[in-house]
Amino acid sequence: MKIRACAVAGMFYPRDPDHLEQLLEKFSQQKEAGTDARGIVSPHAGYVYSGDVAAYAFGALSPSFSGTFIVIGPSHRGHQTCVSAIPWETPLGIVEIDEALALALGEPPNNFVYIRDDD
Secondary structure, eight states: OOOBOOTTBTTTBOSSHHHHHHHHHHHHTTOOOOOOOSOOOOOOSOHHHHHHHHHHHHTTSOTTOOSOOOOOOOOTTOOSEEEEOSOEEETTEEEOOOHHHHHHTOSOOTTEEEEOSOO
16 A cells, blocks of 8 residues: 655654654643634644644644544645545554545546655
């Protein structure tokens, strides 16, 4: 099975799972939890720059949330639009994807990339 490698661990966030958990815990302290947000806007930068703000955003989600996250963000590979069809590796484990949701987005137009491997 193909898995998208954890390409920037150790650069923008810690590679070591224990260190990463400690850092996330630090960011999450004293944040208001669970306002049951239906969506959030969170920064996309190294944790030293945006970890505290990202923790505030994610803290707005209910702790009991068990649905699917849809991540909308920039493509660092130049794709105008894309959806991942492979799981993503993180220092804390593998993030599974919702392939049925990815396929339900419809037939990809010309500028749509359905990522199946190391794209």
